[in-house]
Amino acid sequence: DKYKEGLSKTRNSFSSKINDLVARYRKVDEDFFEDLEEILISADVGVATVMDLIDELKMEVKRQNIKDTKEVKEVISEKLVEIYYGEDDESVEELNMKDGELSVVLFVGVNGVGKTTTIGKLAHKLKEEGKKVVLAAGDTFRAGAIEQLEVWGERVGVEVIKHNAGSDPAAVIYDGVQAAKSRNADVLLCDTAGRLQNKVNLMNELSKVKRVIEREIPGAPHEVLLVLDATTGQNAMSQAKTFSASTDVTGIVLTKLDGTAKGGIVLAIRNELQIPVKFVGLGEKVNDLQSFDAQAFVYGLFA
Numbered sequence: 547d548k549y550k551e552g553l554s555k556t557r558n559s560f561s562s563k564i565n566d567l568v569a570r571y572r573k574v575d576e577d578f579f580e581d582l583e584e585i586l587i588s589a590d591v592g593v594a595t596v597m598d599l600i601d602e603l604k605m606e607v608k609r610q611n612i613k614d615t616k617e618v619k620e621v622i623s624e625k626l627v628e629i630y631y632g633e634d635d636e637s638v639e640e641l642n643m644k645d646g647e648l649s650v651v652l653f654v655g656v657n658g659v660g661k662t663t664t665i666g667k668l669a670h671k672l673k674e675e676g677k678k679v680v681l682a683a684g685d686t687f688r689a690g691a692i693e694q695l696e697v698w699g700e701r702v703g704v705e706v707i708k709h710n711a712g713s714d715p716a717a718v719i720y721d722g723v724q725a726a727k728s729r730n731a732d733v734l735l736c737d738t739a740g741r742l743q744n745k746v747n748l749m750n751e752l753s754k755v756k757r758v759i760e761r762e763i764p765g766a767p768h769e770v771l772l773v774l775d776a777t778t779g780q781n782a783m784s785q786a787k788t789f790s791a792s793t794d795v796t797g798i799v800l801t802k803l804d805g806t807a808k809g810g811i812v813l814a815i816r817n818e819l820q821i822p823v824k825f826v827g828l829g830e831k832v833n834d835l836q837s838f839d840a841q842a843f844v845y846g847l848f849a
């Protein structure tokens with residue numbers, strides 16, 4: 547399926563390295579763990595997360611008195627899943643939505659990560675679920691962003707609320723909220739600008755947009771989704787830190803997983819930032835957005 551296909555780069559690289567490792571070492575010793583550490587780091591699992599994992603593995607190996615590297619393989623996938631879930635055991639993180647009321651989802655992230663594309667794909671997904679969706683073209687800064695969102699709106703058959711390029715994003719979002727209310731929409735998806743050249747201005751703009759939404763609808767925005775490009779690896783991690791420091795990010799969309807062998811970034815984000823990954827982008831087409839399922843992801847890596 548799409549999920550398996552989209553993760554094939556990560557899976558091929560990861561599972562062949564792990565199989566190699568298991569074949570090379572028969573005994574579980576310090577050198578084995580060192581090589582394993584390297585494989586995990588090269589898959590962008592993240593240094594801190596890898597350290598946690600190796601510690602856990604060593605303890606488990608001792609506890610179960612494991613000698614054979616083949617048996618460790620099993621424990622690695624169990625521990626990776628545990629690392630992802632932490633305390634809670636929800637398999638798939640659903641979008642927080644208000645049934646029968648307007649739910650607002652705000653998208654944030656730097657230019658080029660796939661924000662506009664993700665909004666288009668999600669609009670399609672929600673529409674297929676029978677929801678009435680409205681889009682607000684809040685990225686008034688990037689050339690072409692408004693037109694791009696309109697193209698998606700036409701493609702999936704949902705209305706796009708827009709102003710002219712360069713206008714105040716908060717005003718567009720305000721109009722988006724009013725339009726969504728008057729059309730009795732279920733969901734409003736809001737695009738925002740992602741220029742990083744002026745971080746302070748961008749963060750102020752996002753706060754202003756968020757305040758407009760909060761004022762118009764108590765309890766909204768119901769989700770603030772940070773979109774990150776998986777192919778940028780640790781750069782994506784630092785973007786996550788920047789955005790979550792100034793906005794309450796409620797979830798991550800990790801795009802372009804199909805274009806990287808370093809899908810381990812999913813685990814690092816969850817473990818190091820405590821933010822759930824809600825969707826993954828596995829291609830450029832309308833059906834290429836999938837809910838993220840950690841268990842399927844981790845077991846897929848070893849398939």
Ligand code: GDP
Nearest residue numbers: 657658659660661662663801802827828829830
């Ligand atoms: P924005 O600046 O954040 O709004 O980014 P865009 O939505 O314009 O996306 C930038 C580029 O990434 C476009 O060419 C998209 O088609 C591409 N893109 C977005 N998501 C994915 C994905 O999941 N996989 C792949 N391969 N490409 C993607």
